[in-house]
Structures are given as structure tokens and as C-alpha cells.
Amino acid sequence: MDDTNDLTPNERAWLRFLRDVSNDTDPGVTLRRVQLLRRLCARRRA
Template structure:
């Protein structure tokens, strides 16, 4: 994305979502965090796999 491009409504929604789950922090997008977020957002995930992991991001509070 170029600096002169405007964000779409969906991009803005994702940014708000990431800010919400970061709970006021500004964590760097490490490989581990990106992988965890991808797993959380993947369809057909079993409920036991949705637990928060130490040092990672979680959609559940």
C-alpha cells in the first residue's frame, strides 16, 4: 500500500480489530504473532485450539 492510497472500510476495520486485541499495546508483527493471528482467523478451528498462548495475541479476553 502506498502512502497516497486511502484505506478501504475493510482495511480500517482490520486496523481497529488489531488495536482492540492488542489492548492498548503496540506489539511488533513478529512471525509468531502473525502465525497465531492466522490460526485464530482460520475457518473450522476446534474450540480447544482457541486458547491464548503466552506472549501471543488472542481474540478472547
């Protein structure tokens, strides 16, 4: 995906959300961060 026009409105909203929660930084993806985000999402479904 090399063009931001390829992003759906929902994908753009997720990117905005991630930028907001990271204070507009660009943290790298780590196993720990993925696990934490998955855990947070799982709690919302329960």
C-alpha cells in the same frame, strides 16, 4: 501506501480490531504473532 485515504473501510476496521485486541499498543509483527493470527482465522473457517 502513504495515505490513510488509500485504506478501504474493511482495512480500517481490521486496524481498529488489532488496536482493540492489543489495548491500543503497537506491537511489532513477529512470526509467532502471524502464525497465531492465522491459526485463529483457520479455526473460524473450519
